[in-house]
Amino acid sequence: MADIVITVPITNVFKEVARRSSIATETDPFYSQKTTEEKQYSQLHGEGDRVSTDFLKEASKEVLKAFISRQGDVVGVAYEYDLADSGNIIYRFAENSDPLATNQTAAITTRLSDNTEDAIIYYVLVSLYRTDGNITKEKEMLFKAMELIDLLSGDLHRLHD
Secondary structure (H helix, E strand, O other): OOEEEEEEEHHHHHHHHHHHHHHHHHHOHHHOOOOHHHHHHOOOOOOOOHHHHHHHHHHHHHHHHHHHHHOOOOOOOOEEEOHHHOOEEEEEEEOOOOOOOHHHHHHHHHHHHHHHHHHHHHHHHHHHHHHHOOHHHHHHHHHHHHHHHHHHHHHHHHHHO
16 A cells, blocks of 8 residues: 655646736736736745745645645655655655555546645735635635545545545
């Protein structure tokens, strides 16, 4: 029984969050009356941006909650955030003792990877919009993040139980 590893490259999250926050400040009505400086403050730029890094670390821990109940029998380290500057967020869990067919495991693992990355992105945006006071966008992003957590939970259940 080997660990299943979900790896999320931090640079992918930073790039997506930078794009989304930039577009939001240009298109969302909440920002229409803001100055250029205020809009720039609401844009996350990723690498080297301490606020982005703080939001990302917090978001990765929110997503960890979906995995935590499946990590008790992990052989490796269950959760890593940029360990030794790896540039990755890693979640590990063990497949059940009667593994699914290889193609099923691969399909579910791919879905887990995609949904984990997206959930982290949405949680980072939740933190940004909460900080900005943009309650409408905060609720929208939180709803999407929670939907993804539900999908993660279902896929984890399929692989583990």
